[in-house]
Amino acid sequence: MIDLVEKALDAILPAEDAGPGQLSRSMRWAVMGGGKRIRPRICLLSACAAGGQAEDAVWSACAIEFLHSYTLVHDDLPAMDNDTERRGRASVWAKFGEAAAILAGDALQALAFTAAARSPRNATAIVAVLGRAATAVVEGQVADLAGIKDPEGVFERKTAALFAAAAEMGALSAEAPEPVAMRLRAYGRELGLAFQYQDDLLDAADGDFSSISVLGRDEVARRVASHTECALAALDGIPGDATPLADIAVDLGRRTF
Amino acid sequence: MIDLVEKALDAILPAEDAGPGQLSRSMRWAVMGGGKRIRPRICLLSACAAGGQAEDAVWSACAIEFLHSYTLVHDDLPAMDNDTERRGRASVWAKFGEAAAILAGDALQALAFTAAARSPRNATAIVAVLGRAATAVVEGQVADLAGIKDPEGVFERKTAALFAAAAEMGALSAEAPEPVAMRLRAYGRELGLAFQYQDDLLDAADGDFSSISVLGRDEVARRVASHTECALAALDGIPGDATPLADIAVDLGRRTF
Numbered sequence: 001m002i003d004l005v006e007k008a009l010d011a012i013l014p015a016e017d018a019g020p021g022q023l024s025r026s027m028r029w030a031v032m033g034g035g036k037r038i039r040p041r042i043c044l045l046s047a048c049a050a051g052g053q054a055e056d057a058v059w060s061a062c063a064i065e066f067l068h069s070y071t072l073v074h075d076d077l078p079a080m081d082n083d084t085e086r087r088g089r090a091s092v093w094a095k096f097g098e099a100a101a102i103l104a105g106d107a108l109q110a111l112a113f114t115a116a117a118r119s120p121r122n123a124t125a126i127v128a129v130l131g132r133a134a135t136a137v138v139e140g141q142v143a144d145l146a147g148i149k150d151p152e153g154v155f156e157r158k159t160a161a162l163f164a165a166a167a168e169m170g171a172l173s174a175e176a177p178e179p180v181a182m183r184l185r186a187y188g189r190e191l192g193l194a195f196q197y198q199d200d201l202l203d204a205a206d207g208d209f210s211s212i213s214v215l216g217r218d219e220v221a222r223r224v225a226s227h228t229e230c231a232l233a234a235l236d237g238i239p240g241d242a243t244p245l246a247d248i249a250v251d252l253g254r255r256t257f
Numbered sequence: 258m259i260d261l262v263e264k265a266l267d268a269i270l271p272a273e274d275a276g277p278g279q280l281s282r283s284m285r286w287a288v289m290g291g292g293k294r295i296r297p298r299i300c301l302l303s304a305c306a307a308g309g310q311a312e313d314a315v316w317s318a319c320a321i322e323f324l325h326s327y328t329l330v331h332d333d334l335p336a337m338d339n340d341t342e343r344r345g346r347a348s349v350w351a352k353f354g355e356a357a358a359i360l361a362g363d364a365l366q367a368l369a370f371t372a373a374a375r376s377p378r379n380a381t382a383i384v385a386v387l388g389r390a391a392t393a394v395v396e397g398q399v400a401d402l403a404g405i406k407d408p409e410g411v412f413e414r415k416t417a418a419l420f421a422a423a424a425e426m427g428a429l430s431a432e433a434p435e436p437v438a439m440r441l442r443a444y445g446r447e448l449g450l451a452f453q454y455q456d457d458l459l460d461a462a463d464g465d466f467s468s469i470s471v472l473g474r475d476e477v478a479r480r481v482a483s484h485t486e487c488a489l490a491a492l493d494g495i496p497g498d499a500t501p502l503a504d505i506a507v508d509l510g511r512r513t514f
Contacts, residue, residue, distance in 0.1 A: 020400035076362060079355035098336035099402055102359065106331060106366065107395040113370040114388030117381055124380040131371030139366040145356055257356035 001054060005040045008058045009065060012115055026096040026104035027111070031069045032240040033087050035242035039064045039162060042191070042248065043170040046184045051240040052174025055105070060126055060169035063116035067130065068162060071137050073101050080145065109134065122172040129165050129172065136161035155196040156189075163192030164177035180238060186246060194227035195252055228253040258311060262297045265315045266322060269372055283353040283361035284368070288326045291344050296321045296419060299448070299505065300427040303441045308497040309431025317383055317426035320373035323385065325419060327365035328394050330358050337402065366391065379429040382397040386422050386429065393418035408468035413446075414452040420449030437495060444491040444502060451484035451511055459512070 009031055014024040031189040040061035047057035076083040076091040077098060084094040093101035116130045117123050140157030148154060167188030172179035197220050200210045211220050235242040266288055271281040297318035304314035333340040333348040334355060341351040341353050350358035373387045397414030405411060424445030428438035454477050457467045468477050488506040492499040 019396050020405060021403040023396060023399045070363075074359055077356075077359065079359060099334075100335065100399070102331055102336060103395050103399055104400075106327075106362070107392055109363065109366050110388055110395065113384060114392070117384040117388060121367075124374055127370060127374040127381070127384050131367055131374060134367035135364055135371070138360050138367065139276050139280060142280045142357070142360055145360075146278040148277060206463035 001041060001044055002037055002239045003184075004044065004054060004058065005037050005061055005065070008062050009040075012062050012066075012111070022096055022100055023103065023107060026092055026100050027108055029095060030073045030092050030108060031106055031173075033089060035065075035069075035087060038195070038248070038252075039068055039166040042188055042245070043166040043173075044162060044247070045168040045244045046170030046188070048175040048239045049184060049235070049238045049245055050171045050174040050176035050180050050240040052176070057119075057170040057173035059115050059119045060130075060173050061166075063112045063130055064125075064162065064166045064169065065117060066112035067134055067137070070105040070112065071141070073105040073108065075141060077101060080141070089129055109172065116169070119173055121175055126169050126172050129168050133161045133165035149214050151197075151200075151214055152184065152193070154178070155193055155211070159196040160189045160192030163195065164189035167191075183234050183236075183238060184245075187231050187249075190227045190231035190234060191252065194224050194231060194249070197224045197227065198252060198255065224253055258298060258301055259294055259490065261311060262294050262318055262322070263299065264273040265319050266297075269323075269368070279353055279357055279361065280364060281356075283349055283357050284365055286352060287330045287349050287361055287365060288323065290346060291324075292322075294322065295452070295509075296325055296423040299420060299445055299502070300312065300423040300430075302501045302505070303427030303445070304431040306441060306492070306495045306497045306502055307431040307433035307437050308464045309433070313378070314376075314427040314430035316372050316376045317387075317430050318423070320369045320383075320387055321419065321423045321426065323365045323369035323372060324391055324394070327362040327369065328398070328427040330362040330365065332398060334358060337398070345354070373426070376426075376430055378432055383426050383429050386425050390418045390422035401450075406471050408457075408471055409450070412450055412468070416453040417446045417449030420452065421446035424448075440491050440493075441502075442493060444506075445487050447484045447488035447491060448506055448509065451481050451488060451506070454481045455509060455512065468506050481510055 013028055013031060016024055018024045025155050043061040044054040044057050048054055073092045075081050076086055077093050083091050085091060092104055116127045119126045136157040140154050143154045164185045168185040169182055171184045197211060200212050200220055212214055232246055235246055270285055270288060274279055275281045300313040300318040301314050302323055305311055321472050330349045332338050333343055334350050342348055349361055370384060373384045376383045393414040397411050400411045421442045424439055425442040428441045454468060457469050457477055485506050489503055492503055
């Protein structure tokens with residue numbers, strides 16, 4: 001399934017030498033530098049869980065990953081988190097310069113919506129879901145930078161919104177009925193919250209803010225467990241095979257990376 | 258018609274005090290600070306010229322203006338053109354800070370696609386047209402920053418792509434048949450090229466690059482006239498009332514502001 005995602009991302013991105021300057025190279029640097037592809041996997045697996053095929057959701061899966069990648073490129077900028085490294089190599093701005101990184105992020109957001117619009121089914125609804133998530137992610141970053149000490153509110157926007165959108169877009173790609181799409185969306189949301197609290201436990205979160213400083217380590221661990229449980233509960237009554245989604249939730253709750 | 262645009266922009270933008278931090282305020286600062294609204298006007302008038310109503314194209318018109326506004330916000334950043342003023346007042350980064358401006362631009366691009374997806378007809382095609390234009394605009398800025406001395410190539414992407422999209426999205430909103438949509442797109446493209454060359458004649462262009470330094474003032478003036486003529490020619494055979502579009506082309510060719 002990761003192969004399907006990697007190939008599609010590679011095929012949709014402009015060729016290395018396409019376009020002016022270093023634009024394509026910087027976009028590829030941002031997207032093709034590894035990463036666990038959790039969001040696109042959730043998207044494809046949600047299409048399967050809704051009774052469709054993974055292939056139905058490839059455009060949505062890539063759209064989600066492009067959107068996620070753009071937010072990382074912009075979050076790393078000197079004016080934001082000022083990170084020179086990402087996934088063990090130079091961040092986009094550290095390698096290509098600040099202006100290039102702003103523009104690479106901008107182009108990746110455009111590509112995300114362009115990809116979503118190419119979904120063979122429910123394209124308009126899928127674009128709308130992506131749009132809401134894209135707005136929420138920016139709101140989350142604004143709240144984060146403003147130093148708002150409300151972990152759940154920030155995580156809801158910075159992380160859970162995109163996980164929820166990934167699952168819902170997968171479901172919509174498979175033409176899932178509304179209640180199924182909403183359950184999968186709820187699964188994605190809960191998983192995103194568990195994932196982000198877990199990040200803090202592993203001290204892997206970007207930026208300075210950690211939910212541990214507000215809630216304490218025990219409460220954060222408790223929230224990882226409870227959001228994981230809620231994610232699993234949301235999968236009850238899903239018509240297709242939801243086992244891989246359940247496995248992701250269990251693995252994320254246990255991860256140490 | 259401008260009233261229709263202003264009201265719709267105001268209604269679609271989040272309320273001043275909505276969301277975290279200063280996000281809504283900075284988005285509104287970027288969009289509601291005046292501007293001639295040429296692109297949304299072209300969009301609405303193209304819907305009319307295609308035999309539809311201006312109201313059909315309001316979502317598209319706002320989408321185009323949000324996209325245009327986001328590109329101005331990012332172009333003004335210190336890492337790009339480093340402009341502290343825009344439309345006679347502080348640019349977004351000068352007023353709200355660099356991080357806030359990056360995020361306001363990001364949110365406006367998301368809002369552009371969200372608005373386009375709400376078009377009551379042909380939404381998917383409209384999002385696709387907007388996506389191509391959004392990519393082209395970034396490519397144009399990359400080429401501009403790279404100092405590429407090819408005015409037509411840069412103007413094609415930086416300006417004409419968005420004017421062309423505005424006209425085509427208006428036509429699609431009115432369910433124009435393909436040949437009509439393509440003629441209106443051609444009108445928008447030619448108008449955009451004339452507009453950008455005219456900017457250089459008026460010394461109003463952003464950034465350091467002027468087509469005059471490559472082509473000379475006479476050749477630039479000649480191109481304003483020839484692209485204006487081509488814009489007018491593209492309106493031949495349009496089924497609805499194309500007079501206002503023709504007037505815009507003539508006025509732009511003569512403008513001194």
